[in-house]
């Protein structure tokens with residue numbers, strides 16, 4: 001468990017023991033903050049038939065046993081008293097919420113509680129949000145609804161006001177780095193560590209191994225592209241299919257600029273990626289990202305293609321300039 005989640009774990013454990021756990025909990029925080037990790041811990045605790053208490057120098061909280069019938073069913077995703085609501089095509093519709101309400105009206109099969117987990121709660125349609133509001137207004141004694149969001153502003157204020165809000169705030173700067181390195185996570189974290197700098201937008205690639213792998217692949221592909229290798233279609237696919245890729249494009253360019261600045265003294269004039277070129281690229285990318293964010297998925301492909309072509313033009317122009325010098 002990430003160190004900044006422990007206080008929430010302890011509070012929820014106390015509320016659980018005293019039977020005063022809220023019926024609706026909204027977990028809010030940036031991507032990578034550990035919202036899902038905290039929610040899953042709570043769902044497991046609420047389902048378990050023999051919760052254990054953990055008491056050591058770091059924490060004092062409750063934990064599911066991991067081997068009772070409920071724990072095993074939950075692990076195999078067949079536990080009848082828990083429901084995961086998943087957004088389809090970035091939108092959670094009213095049918096899903098109706099299904100959830102019907103689920104809550106039945107009595108629990110095995111456990112004391114029925115739990116619902118709504119990830120990406122900000123993707124609820126207006127109709128879905130209104131349907132959920134009704135459910136939240138008439139909570140049943142044995143139900144706990146957990147909503148997760150990385151954009152609380154997108155939720156109806158009436159929904160937020162009916163939930164107990166847990167704001168997940170990861171540590172920043174050096175403290176975050178120490179935490180991440182304590183988890184013995186390899187790869188990008190170490191690179192960032194050496195720079196002694198980290199910011200919260202980098203959390204997903206620092207705390208999630210799959211996302212970190214995707215980040216490394218993207219970085220390799222982008223740098224190869226900058227060096228003239230024919231990886232245009234790969235780059236385009238990653239920009240289209242990975243939600244983080246646009247941010248990475250910007251971030252990697254900034255990092256290249258930084259490296260260029262640090263090594264300016266030593267830099268050879270033969271380097272393809274001159275400071276001037278990187279500045280131009282950065283401007284092009286910032287503009288491209290702005291446009292892409294304002295477009296719908298249908299137009300995203302066109303704008304991404306254009307962005308890649310512009311990057312290629314900028315590189316070509318800088319090489320011609322260099323030859324003329």
Ligand SMILES: [Zn+2]
Nearest residue numbers: 048065068071
């Ligand atoms: Zn158990």
